[in-house]
Amino acid sequence: MSAMQKIMTDDLDALLDALPPHIAEPVRQRGERDELLEVVMDLGRRPEARFLGRDVYLGSDEVTAEDIDYTASRIGAFGDDNRAGIERTLHRISAIRNRKGRIVGLSCRVGRAVFGTMALIKDLVESGRSILLLGRPGVGKTTMLREVARVLADDFSKRVIIVDTSNEIAGDGDIPHPAIGRARRMQVPTPSLQHAVMIEAVENHMPEVIIIDEIGTELEAQAARTIAERGVQLVGTAHGNTLDNLMMNPTLSDLIGGIQSVTLGDEEARRRGTQKSILERKAPPTFDVVVEIQGWERVAIHPDVTAAVDAMLRGQLVPIEVRWFENGEVRKEKKMPFGAPEPAVEKKAFKKKEPHNIFPYGINRIRLEESIKRLQLQVEVVNELKEANLVMTSKRHYRKKSQLLRDAEQKGLPIYVIRSDKVAQMEQGLANIFRVEKKSSDSIAQALKEAEEAIDEIKRTGQPVELSPQNAFIRRLQHQLAEKYNLVTKSTGKAPHRRVRILSNNDSNFND
Numbered sequence: 470m471s472a473m474q475k476i477m478t479d480d481l482d483a484l485l486d487a488l489p490p491h492i493a494e495p496v497r498q499r500g501e502r503d504e505l506l507e508v509v510m511d512l513g514r515r516p517e518a519r520f521l522g523r524d525v526y527l528g529s530d531e532v533t534a535e536d537i538d539y540t541a542s543r544i545g546a547f548g549d550d551n552r553a554g555i556e557r558t559l560h561r562i563s564a565i566r567n568r569k570g571r572i573v574g575l576s577c578r579v580g581r582a583v584f585g586t587m588a589l590i591k592d593l594v595e596s597g598r599s600i601l602l603l604g605r606p607g608v609g610k611t612t613m614l615r616e617v618a619r620v621l622a623d624d625f626s627k628r629v630i631i632v633d634t635s636n637e638i639a640g641d642g643d644i645p646h647p648a649i650g651r652a653r654r655m656q657v658p659t660p661s662l663q664h665a666v667m668i669e670a671v672e673n674h675m676p677e678v679i680i681i682d683e684i685g686t687e688l689e690a691q692a693a694r695t696i697a698e699r700g701v702q703l704v705g706t707a708h709g710n711t712l713d714n715l716m717m718n719p720t721l722s723d724l725i726g727g728i729q730s731v732t733l734g735d736e737e738a739r740r741r742g743t744q745k746s747i748l749e750r751k752a753p754p755t756f757d758v759v760v761e762i763q764g765w766e767r768v769a770i771h772p773d774v775t776a777a778v779d780a781m782l783r784g785q786l787v788p789i790e791v792r793w794f795e796n797g798e799v800r801k802e803k804k805m806p807f808g809a810p811e812p813a814v815e816k817k818a819f820k821k822k823e824p825h826n827i828f829p830y831g832i833n834r835i836r837l838e839e840s841i842k843r844l845q846l847q848v849e850v851v852n853e854l855k856e857a858n859l860v861m862t863s864k865r866h867y868r869k870k871s872q873l874l875r876d877a878e879q880k881g882l883p884i885y886v887i888r889s890d891k892v893a894q895m896e897q898g899l900a901n902i903f904r905v906e907k908k909s910s911d912s913i914a915q916a917l918k919e920a921e922e923a924i925d926e927i928k929r930t931g932q933p934v935e936l937s938p939q940n941a942f943i944r945r946l947q948h949q950l951a952e953k954y955n956l957v958t959k960s961t962g963k964a965p966h967r968r969v970r971i972l973s974n975n976d977s978n979f980n981d
Contacts, residue, residue, distance in 0.1 A: 478648075479581040480558040481505070487543040487555060487562075488577065489536045492516045495527045506607070507578040510537060511565070537572050545641045549659040550634075554580075554641025559615075559648065561637055580637070582648035583609075587616040588799055589768050589792045593758050594621065599703040601724060601755075601774075603710055604762030610706040611637055611682055613762065617704050618680045619650035627702075630655060630676040634663050638682055652680070664688040671696050681705040690723045694755045703756065712759050712771055713781060719942040725759065725778050727751035730917060730946040732953055746917040746950055748782045750775070766794040784897075825849070825903075828857035830873060831866030832890045840895040846903055860884045861898060913943055920947045923971050924954050931973045935961070938968045947971075 481502055485493040488508060496505065496518055504521045512534060516527040544562050547553045551564045559580025564572045586609065593600055594617055602610045615638050622629040629652035633639050639654040640646030653674070657666045663681075667689065670679055679696055681689075684707045697703055707724060709715045715725055722728050729751045738745045754774040761769040770790040771777040780787045792801040826849045829837050834850055841848045851857050860877045867874065867886045877884055885902060887894040916939050923934035936947060944960055947969045951958045957972040 479503075479579055480555075480560070481579060483555050483558045484508075484560045484577060484579060487540050489539045491530065492527050492532075492536065499525075505579050507576055509574075509576055510540065511574040512537060537575060540575055540577070541572060545636075548635065549661075552635045552637075554636050556642030557640055557644055557646060559637070559640050559646055561635065580640070581612065582615065582646065583612050584616060584619075584648075586613050586765070587620055589613075589766075589794070590617075590760055590770070591620070593760070593770070593772075594704070595625070597702050598757035599697055599755065600705075600758045600760060602704075602706045602760050602762060603712070603715065604706075605710050608762050609765050610762055614638060614680055614682055614704065614706060615648050618652040618678075619648060621678050621704075622652040623650040628675060628677045629653065629680060630670045630674055630678070631680040632657060632663065632667050632670055632682075634660055634682065638680065664692040667692040667696060671699055671701060676701055678702045678704065683708065684721065684724065687720050687723075690721055690755070693724060697755045705756075711761050712774075712777060715759070716778065716781065717940075717942050719945050722942070723752075724755045725750075725774050726754040728782070728942075728946070730950045732950065746921055748913065748946070750778050750782065754778065761789075768792050825859060826851045826857045827859045827861050828852075828854050828877075830860055830862040830871075832861060832863050832887070832895070836890070836892050837861065837895050840892055840899055844896060844899055844903075846899060848899070848903075854880075854882075857882060859902070861895070862886060863890050864888050913946070916943045916947060917950060920950050920969070920971070924951060924956065927956065927971060927973050928954075933970060933972045936969045936971070938962065938966045940964075941967075944969050 485496060488496075488510075492508065492510065496502070496508065499518075501520060506519045506521065508527070509517045509519060510532045513531050515529065516532050516536075518525045518527050540562070541553075541564075544555050545553045547564055551566065553562045553564070554560060555562075559582060561578045561580055563576040563578070565574030565576075567573050587594065590600065590613070600617075602613060604610050618629050618631055618638070621627040631638050631645075631649060631652055631654045633654050634657040636642075636656065639649045639652075645652075645654045655666055655670055655674075657663050664686065667679065667681060670676060679701055681693070681703065682705065684690060684693055684705050693703060693705065707715065707721055709718060709721070712725065716722055716728060727750065728748055730746050731749045733745050733747060735745070757774060759771040759774050759777070761771075763769055768791070770792065772790060777787050788803045790801055791804050792799055794800075825847070827837070828851050838850050841850070854860070854873060854877060860874070860882055862874065862884060864886055867884070874884060885898055887898045916937070919936055923936060926932070926934055939947065944967065948958045948960075951969075951971050959970055959972070960967055961970050962968055
């Protein structure tokens with residue numbers, strides 16, 4: 470791919486001019502202004518400047534009410550989301566209020582227009598497919614979204630509409646920031662009306678592309694589906710770091726097709742070798758491509774969301790495409806996601822009956838032993854690296870590349886990386902390594918099995934059954950399963966102890 474040159478502009482002086490002089494001056498005197506993320510002012514505390522990887526106090530004086538009023542009077546008006554800006558800049562100022570509504574804290578975040586980051590996904594944007602960007606806060610989702618809007622409007626002459634809820638994409642004020650190019654911007658009067666403005670943009674302005682930041686409610690997810698069904702390209706962001714995070718989100722899972730519980734007949738379940746209740750995708754996904762932004766210069770791409778979701782629901786792992794900048798060039802490779810065997814493990818496929826020694830590094834030994842026992846594997850958990858012929862570690866520890874892991878690699882030991890230190894991840898990893906069928910031990914499978922057993926009991930006794938506490942996503946699947954048998958359900962209790970209660974129904978036909 471072609472070379473990439475990043476150009477950055479931040480209008481930092483406009484933000485510093487809005488701060489009290491005794492807070493702004495220490496920032497001006499520092500040499501690393503390009504690394505400044507935000508300035509934090511909390512009443513009765515020393516002001517802080519937050520840079521990449523560190524925080525710095527700005528003087529010894531505490532922030533006063535006059536300091537906060539000074540800044541508030543020099544920026545735009547705060548909206549219902551307690552966010553304000555500075556006209557024709559990308560800076561965002563967020564307020565913390567006390568019970569009486571008075572501002573007692575300000576987060577003054579530096580907004581930067583960065584040109585060149587879209588090179589990582591330029592081919593995807595050019596394809597006309599709808600793209601969903603995921604990633605943790607501050608990783609650059611909005612920055613990439615802004616450049617996508619500019620490139621589509623300026624370089625490809627597309628009719629681009631930005632639905633700008635907090636003026637974070639196109640800046641504060643009525644005149645959009647030059648960083649969005651020829652793209653047009655529709656401001657949202659209040660966050661609760663974002664979905665309505667999304668539909669209005671399609672109906673009134675004939676866009677070819679709609680750009681939307683922070684899809685976060687069910688109404689917004691429905692509006693996004695409506696837009697996609699009308700043939701408009703969507704490029705947006707949503708809360709969540711990875712595709713599987715999105716699948717487990719009951720509010721936003723519709724963006725990737727939605728998840729539903731399907732009950733198979735006894736014969737079909739035996740033929741498939743599964744339990745009677747399985748998970749399937751409900752509908753075509755709203756977004757064709759999911760991009761997980763892992764850092765400012767690194768992304769992981771699911772180029773076919775339909776295939777990725779279907780495979781994950783079947784317990785299969787599909788490769789993802791990882792892209793990053795290296796010496797001004799875009800590099801890419803296909804990798805298995807964390808939780809899949811590393812290549813060395815995959816080539817050395819272990820037999821179920823073959824004794825094996827695993828050294829756990831950075832993961833819970835007791836949980837690992839429990840997982841091995843549940844899967845009935847002939848595997849020993851050892852205390853010394855020299856006794857092991859396999860190392861299992863977590864994603865977080867693997868990224869740190871400790872000396873122990875480097876020693877293991879030098880010895881040629883396979884290193885298997887799991888996403889997190891949880892039993893479900895350990896069991897999935899062991900099942901992949903030893904080529905065994907994973908038991909129904911993850912939380913979703915267990916919950917559906919419990920619901921099936923409860924339904925059978927109600928058929929026999931007619932008495933209501935209360936299930937174990939679950940999260941909102943799993944409770945919804947349990948409700949759906951019971952409804953297929955014409956049973957009445959309701960959720961009781963408060964999180965994290967909220968659970969489904971299944972009731973008998975005299976009008977139900979239990980023989981269906």
